[in-house]
Amino acid sequence: MTEKNIRTNWxxxxxxxxxxxAFLHEITLIGLKGTSLKPKSWKNVTEKLKTEHNFIVDQKQMKNHYDYLKSRFVAWSKQKNKTGNVYNPVTNTFNLPEEEWQIEIKLNKVVGSLRSTPLPFPELCVQLFEGSTSNGFDSWGPSSTLPRPSEEVSNHNLNDLENFECTQMDPPTQDFSEESSGQSREKNKVKETLIQS
Known part of the structure; x- marks a missing residue:
């Protein structure tokens, strides 16, 4: 008889x-393997949860919860950035009329969960899922397409800055989503390359 997996309560x-x-810490220190944590990092997160909360969970359960939080974050972020939606940062809730809730839930069923249960720790979710840290739009973050700061600094000679030519670029627009932010960086890189050519 096989042992049944017990559903984890988060x-x-x-x-x-x-x-x-712990997830953010591991990504910052060790990085990712594709879009997931490296095996050592999964073990570190497991150990942290066990040590601090006596919460025993395996990698698959953590990955499932990560994916669940990410889907909720995407729905939360889209709702928060929509014009006309009233987001209350104190309660971390949305004030929408009933008919608007129904329309949004038809478009994305995950939105319905935000109606009754707010996204947990939005600041941490932003850092983890948006790929930018609190110190700027183009800074390195867990899902950033930019090189990690340690890699970037080690590949450059600081004396070369004397010959560095600055070019002015258009500032980033405020109207971006989590899907387009990576594309915007790529477009800016291409634009920079064209300007320098």
């Missing part, structure tokens, strides 16, 4: 917070 906020913080 209802404790302290467990979710530790999970998000």
């Amino acid at each position: 209802k404790q906020e302290c467990v979710v917070k530790t999970f998000l913080e």
Whole structure:
């Protein structure tokens, strides 16, 4: 007889917070393997949850919860950035009329979960899923397409800055989504290359 997998309960906020913080920590220190954590990082996150909360979970359960939080973040971010939607940052809730909720839920069923349960720790989710840290639009973050800062600095000679030619670029627009932010960076890189040619 095989042992049945017990469904993991992620209802404790302290467990979710530790999970998000540990995930961010591992990505910052060790990086990703494709779009996932490296095996050593998964073990570190597992150990952190076990040590701090006696919360025992395997890699598959953590990956499932990561994907669940990411889908909720995408829905939350789209709702938050829509014109006319009233987002209350204090309560982390949306004030939408019933008919608008129904329309949004038909477009994306995950939105319905935001109606009754706010996204946990939005600041941590932004850092983890948007790929930018709190110190700027083009800074390195867990899902950033830019090189990690340590790699960037080690490949450049700081004395070369004397001959560096600055070019002015258009500032980033405020109207971007999580899908387009990576594309915007790529477009800016292409634009920079064309200007320098």
